[in-house]
Amino acid sequence: MSHHIIEAQDLHYSYPDGTHVIKGVSFRITHGESVAIVGANGAGKSTLLLHLNGYLRPTQGTLRIGDYPLTKRNLKSVRRTVGMVFQEPDDQLFMPTVFDDVAFGPLNLGLPLTEVEERVINALETVGMPHLRDKPPYKLSGGEKRSAAIAAVLSMSPDILVMDEPTSDLDPRARRRLIELLKTFEHTKIIATHDLDMAVDICERTIVIYEGRITADGSTLELLQDETLLERSGLEKPLGMQSCPVCESNEKKVIKDGLHSTGRRR
């Protein structure tokens, strides 16, 4: 299914105030891939994501979603194809109840009411919160808000899911639950994050961005072990790949103590 392809060619973007944020980015993401876009704060991740659903127009270069370059005319179908989960769920939930919020997208697609309801219920079940359907979004916890925001996008059945920092401000358990949930999705996934451990868990491919340029693009496991690359891109090795500081110091202590005692024995 070719409409799941996203292809960027020499993408540039400057904000109206002249800040040049994206400086020539090219990549091609094909159907069913899970790609992590990692980079330090201010590397241009969020700006890049805003291009993927046509909110920002590149100042130079082209972006193709599916078979066509992104233009104003096909914006509507692009937004239907690309579901976008924002970094701040508060920005995404604006209706009086969770149910209304999840129904907002399908209603705008012009679906019949019975199907809208079915989709909303399905989406809420997928993220595991059908019991919260009548709650106002501002009364939910951080983790619930995030799930509601994801449900709101899922209910539109997008082919491509784009997420900006999905695990930020989640507690460890909610984070783990979200990772498990994301693993079950068969969509093409593009996740901007600096939670590198999540990238290792979910995405087989990683694109590293530093100051608006791609510094590496390849297998997540390989890239995230490359300490010089990470250092150069303002990142650190994922915690899961680092040795444990507690165990390490214990080991050293044991060795030291051992030497000491052997010394004393002498």
Add this chain to the structure above:
Amino acid sequence: MAKIDKNFLDIGYTDHLSRQLTPIHQLDPRAKLVTTLVFITTVVSFGKYEISALVPFFIYPVVLAAMGNLPPAYLLKKILLVSPFALLIGIFNPLIDRDILINLGDIRIAGGWVSFTSILIRFILTVGAALVLIAVTGFNAVCMALQKLGVPKVFVVQLMFLHRYMFVLVEEASRMVRARSLRSLGNGGAGIKTYGPLVGHLLLRTMDRAQRIHLAMCCRGFDGQIRIMKPLKIRPIEIGFIFGWSALFIFMRFFNIPLLMGNTITEFLR
């Protein structure tokens, strides 16, 4: 909890009230909107010194609030909140219009006081009816009814965004106020001087936030058309609702019921 936080929960409360399932809530939004408009027009059309004929009109908001299961204290509080506007409009009447209109024994009441009272009653009636309408219909549904009745999309969308913006504004403001009060250690946050930057900042922050929310709406296919889950249908009951109430309003407009009742009782006592 800071006062502003409480008010925030309060605006959400109107939305909460509108999600009940009483017969009034289930009426088509258009029927309630049209009836309320007829109500407001009749109330406003009375002469400047009218008081007694206005009193029976309380029946409409009271019946709707009772059937719609709305807490009266909440409505009264909301009306009180906007009352300064009406007070300011009417406050100069007693000063300007000093002709004696009513003689109650030794007490003489000037025309200004009468028209001032009339303004206040009208204010309570119209604002009350509008509040009840929103609380038994939901703001988005009222907007959609406006759109269906032919109000240009631009105005309706403006109105809807204004309502949403209120939430954004209060939320951001409460965060800023909290941050300020936590660091001002009870000395009033360095006085009035901080208010300038605070308000300016609030505007910029809410504009940013509003833009992000608009983006989120566009991402989910918003095109200016308001769509809600309730199916719209004008049934005989809606027709009955509109014409029944409108007939009553027009009757009360042309016949001063308290006066008629008073006359009958005096007649009877004689």
